Amino acid sequence: MTGPLLTVAGLTRLYGARVGCRDVSFELWPGEVMGIVGESGSGKTTLLNCLSARLEPSTGHVVYDTRDDGPIDIYAMSEPRRRLLMRTDWGIVHQNPRDGLRMGVSAGANVGERLMAVGARHYGEIRAQADEWLRKVEIEPERIDDLPLTFSGGMLQRLQIARNLVTHPRLVFMDEPTGGLDVSVQARLLDLLRRLVTDLGLAAIVVTHDLAVARLLAHRLMVMRRGEVVETGLTDQVLDDPHHPYTQLLVSSVLQP
């Protein structure tokens, strides 16, 4: 694999006259983790949704290097093909795990369902993999038949991660994956995410407003303000030697990111 996994060029999304995000361009390479940071309303979620085929851009291109046919604009693909890509090659981790899980089926089924989407049919095999993934995300395997309704917030987030990673995606999109969790639960989840991303060599785009999360997870950062990218670079360089006035403000407003 020699080229970028994702190539984004001149991506703009408007909501009527209001700017969601404007003129964003970058390349993401296999195994790279990019963090998107910026204040509330700066366009992080808008951008992430455009990148992950959930929100059509007003202008610009999002080109993904597909396994079989090489680089293709995701908005030029047929709808079924795009759906398949999202279910198999990609993972999408929502801030609220209830948006990414099926609350009415068991934990095991939440994980197994994704395997079936890529053609797994053997029940024993699916169950064994679900069991293995529950362990990986530190959920006791005896909870495999329980409904997610009975899980804590941290467990739900870990279950959502297992559901997303079981198909070995190449690219994972995460919107505030540790938002809404207690600090101690966050630390454990971060630790887990950091290990999984490294071990699996995943590429990921992580939206967060927490610079400490960005420092731990991301190789490189993109700083957004009012829909525009104001600074990019290696994570520790952007945080330790910020150049743009807005990045300096962001970094100086927190204790030791």
Added chain:
Amino acid sequence: MIRVEALSKTYVLHTQGGIEIPVFADAEMSVDAGECVALHGPSGSGKSTLLRCLYGNCKPDGGAIRIRHGDDLVDIAAAAPRVVLDVRRRTLGYVSQFLRAIPRVPALDVVAEPLRALGLPVEAARARAGDLLARLRIPERLWTLAPATFSGGEQQRVNIARGFAANHPILLLDEPTASLDQKNREVVIELIAEAKAAGTALVGVFHDDEVREAVSTRIHLMQG
């Protein structure tokens, strides 16, 4: 191994009325394998800034930093993040003045991590990490604990062990002996001597005159 050409750096503090702090302009330096160059100059003369630029942690305004990376020559000042990360993984080690502990990761794995990143199996990486921690007199009962609760000197020794673990061809050291006692300082002097003998190119800031004289092959003066 390193060639710095016409390097300039000025910090601009936008949150404080745009104050400019010029650190250096048109700096030149070159470092060969087996050398240990000591950056020397008054406080605030830019020694740490230069080291951080060499590591890609600080972005210069102009000039180039050419680093021998395998068969390539990479300009750290202009390289893409993933290239800088690869240079750090295979070529460039750095011992910062303070350890930035990763939460929940035990000391042994903090030290083993650069070796794991090079693909060494976990057992071999931990064995080498253990050797270094033992040489730096970190009691074995601390190895399985995360360094966040360690004393300043213990954290610094973990940091040094991590920096030396992977035998990188280039090693940058920012006051590595600052918070160490005599015995541990001697260990660090030994480690530096061994690295030089193995052909490592070193650049360091050494506050302590005795240490600087013991390890450096050349002094690079920085004016304030």
